[in-house]
Amino acid sequence: MHNIPMEMPRIHTAASVAEAGREAARRAAAVLREAITSRGTARVIFASAPSQQAMLTALAQEPGIDWTRVHSFHMDEYLGLPDDHPNSFGQWLQQRLPAEALPRLERIRPDVKPAAEAAHYAGLLAEAPIDLVCLGIGMNGHIAFNEPGTSSPDDSETVRVATLDEASRRQQVEEKLFTQLSEVPTHALTLTVPALLSGRSLVCTIIGAHKADAVARAVRGPIDSSLPASFLRTHPDVSWFLDAAAAAALNREPTHPRTSLQL
Template identity: 55%
Template sequence: MPVTDELEPRVTLGATEADTAHAAAQHAAEALLGAIRDRGSARVVFASAPSQEAMLAELSRDERIDWSKVSSFHMDEYLDLAMDRPQAFGQWLADRLPAAALPGFARIRADAEAEEEIARYSTLVTQAPIDVTCLGVGVNGHIAFNEPAIADFADPAWVREVTLDVVSRQQQVDDGLFASVDEVPTRALTLTVPALTSAATMVCTVLGRQKAHAVARALTGPVETACPASRLQEHPGARWFLDQEAASELEGVAVTASSSS
């Protein structure tokens, strides 16, 4: 069922990718600023993906944010890939966050034993509530690396090791991050669906026609692990920011046009 509660419209449609990114960054910034105002600090989980790059650039330029008061996390990381490789999600994000944010950025350690790192990062993420999750959606509907075959909406863990779906690995190639699917690692650590959705505010930025089917399924299909992003239908603080192509298969959902320039 489409989202039809009193919080509609929950989908903002941008005229361009830049317009979409600006609107998403504004929404994320307001949530961070609100947390800092109310509690003196903020905690945010970021996705590391090309679809997030323009939004992160906009957020980084927002001079209202005191990044010394922000603790940042990333939602997944490859195993079996050196942490300083540009494709490593922690490195990708470190290269795009403002310098002022880096002291507060806690990276997943891919060079540690997986079980030990799961315990360490779970402790860090659960030390206080998450205020904002900034995420995208995979072409197979995944969020972080919670793949359709393994996603668990009631997962008791906050971080776990997963085996990557070949569709997700191919997406990394299609995004230009690897030359072939054989180069894409097959294992990763990921925040689980309950960990991601624990945030008070979820800012989901999706760009491009290749994501259109996943977006339509996530917003108008049943809430089911076959499309992990559908879980956002049940989250009162989830907002979607789409460009025209990502929204091209969307029907029956109220949207608002972005007023950003």
């Protein structure tokens, strides 16, 4: 049991998806340039999702990033899909990062035993501190595939097998990544909450009206496992970048007082 303060998030609201992506990319680029300048290399974890498209497009165009010095990871991967499937998260990210970044992209391998791959990928992440985590949140408030009620900042693992909520699987269909629910895998390897929070700086890009309620709860509700995105408020350096649609519910009266909670 420990106290977790409810910090006021740094929220940047943009009029359009493209503008939100550009603002998020500017912040991410600043973190990468600083890490490269100070240590000669940068380590970053990327989410693979439509909400990240505008940010990644803008980030690839940011000046002054030596992508050959950027060591990239991704935060989750479906089990049961081949690694070259167009909806494989590693494949999605590989197609969107600059070509110069690809030799240092570490992909989660879905074609080996999950426990062995979880241990292998955790070892890669542990080799040096993570400078930057670029992420979004799901309609049900998940981060990576840390689903409601199953996730905690006290998780002892770095990477684990997750069972996907039906809401998370339906989101993949609603975002037209799969044509029907039966096509969406039921399990994935995911970085855990503490793995995501280990990054020195977090850039959270959230797009669309379908995320508005989850954003409002994450920003203004209790910090607990019912909404894993609420754990982002425990991090000292997280910036939220929203388009107007994703920010639409923030003007509503909060449903919970802003106090410290016990976890």
